[in-house]
Amino acid sequence: MAANGSTYALSNSHKEMLEKSLVETDPEVAAIMKDEIQRQRESIILIASENVYQAIMPVHGRLMGLDLPHGGHLSHGYQTPQRKISAISTYFETMPYRVDLETGIIDYDTLEKNAILFRPKVLVAGTSAYCRLIDYGRMRKIADSVGAYLVVDMAHISGLIAAGVIPSPFEHADIVTTTTHKSLRGPRGAMIFFRKGVRSVDAKSGKETLYDLENPINFSVFPGHQGGPHNHTITALTVALKQAASPDFKAYQQKVVDNAKAIESKFKALGHKLVADGTDSHMVLLDLRQFSLDGARVEAVLEQINIACNKNAIPGDKSALTPCGIRIGTPAMTSRGFGEADFERVATYIDEAIKICKEVQGALPKEANKLKDFRAKVAGGEVAKINDLRQEIAAWCQGFPLPIEGWRMDAGL
Structure with missing residues (x-):
């Protein structure tokens, strides 16, 4: 601090950066962050020397x-x-x-x-x-x-x-x-x-x-x-x-495992097959072979309805680009407050996405049924079931605040 009480050795632009909100100092970056926060708020995140x-x-x-x-x-x-x-x-x-x-x-x-x-x-x-x-x-x-x-x-x-x-x-x-x-x-x-x-x-x-x-x-x-x-x-x-090292963290991790077991049970009740027949940890691996589907196509549909998880190779797969599994993790959404009933609901959404995937793939002509054609179709806004599910999931997720919500308010976002 200088003798006159001003901040020492800072230009006016740097002082503004410290004293004003991001919305005022860099509205372009603020807009990008706001859009990303909104995307996360309306989405289910399942992303598992x-x-x-x-x-x-x-x-x-x-x-x-x-x-x-x-x-x-x-x-x-x-x-x-x-x-x-x-x-x-x-x-x-x-x-x-x-x-x-x-x-x-x-x-x-x-x-x-x-x-x-x-x-x-x-x-x-x-x-x-x-x-x-x-x-x-x-x-x-x-x-x-x-x-x-x-x-x-x-x-x-x-x-x-x-x-x-x-x-x-x-x-x-x-x-x-x-x-x-x-x-x-x-x-x-x-x-x-x-x-x-x-x-x-x-x-x-x-x-x-x-x-x-x-x-x-x-x-x-x-x-x-x-x-x-x-x-x-x-x-x-x-x-x-x-x-x-805190008791809260231990309780959180136990919920992560409990939620994984809950989504496992719901998938089995819906008739799905899981690799290794289930889980002992924080994720499940869904085997799509009984539906003659690959994880890349199911991943594409899930992305359109605001569910983020990833295609994943499973034992016996021949291709890493179009594997027959999807990996579904519980830590991120447990951090947002999801409980066992919520993950059971997630399983029903994924079940619906698989049905949509099957319908879209069956409707595409044989000469235009490659992965790029499938992705273009589900991202084109033409599939009513995808549009309806996206809106439903976005509205539902609004009830589970992001861990950064308090910071967002302070930053003016």
Whole structure:
């Protein structure tokens, strides 16, 4: 502050930015934010390590992760017969493990047999679209049998683990990684946890082998992969972690799981099939094959009625562009106050969308029934059922305020 009481070293334009609302200082940006807030207010949102790998493996080291169409993540070394999709599969030798096609559960027996043959340096236990619990104890035994590090990627479920509503991997893992902006509800970022102390003891000599993870991981993060710290992100993360330690957060995460079970039950009552026959976590994976539909078309209809979820590959799929599943998560709308009855209502809306999808696809001529034709048809405003559902859902969602509503009022939006 200057001697005359004015703000020190700020131009008039900067003072206006601090003292006036965004509507006054930048109406164009304010209008964009207002439109986006309105879109979110009227919508149902259902959207469900290389630093570590380089630290503990040389180039062409061996890694095993859950196959992407079976619920794994792209970053765990996904590749097709034609090309290496993930950069991880370019730098390292990767081999997938899979689920049992009948049960949808990870096939631990086959994983163990393949691990003995492949002898990976890293075994990754992590998913992006696997709705059941992982048997971390079994994964630990498999990793030990081949001398591999067990790396758990809990990015999608870290909030559930922090709240204690699903089992924790920390007892079993050598390294745990997570993003911080998914179920943990923090800023976009990541955390790496690693073990110190004794890794193993030789049965004959009693000699201890210590973990050597701290320095390699720290060096891999900086200067290996990252630049300077983002202090604003670190600050936001501390707030998120403080919130994650609260009773309110635990109650919220329990509601997330309860809501996922509620939508599972409703889908089953409506005659739908779920991958792995249901969920133990925050999402369900809907199998559309009985309707001869793909997730890309259902996703397109849902987008038009203000329901945001994503197409997703399921076990047995041949194409990632037109997979036969859609992934439906409960965290975002639970944050807005949805309860079990509300998610049952969401299931009925998705059921209606699938019926509309079937009708539109059947009405399109054979020569104009590609995905782009389908998308143009459902986005053209010609399908009355889509228009009616969009208005109904928009009106319903107005009763569930966004978490930022108080800030919106303060900003004049």
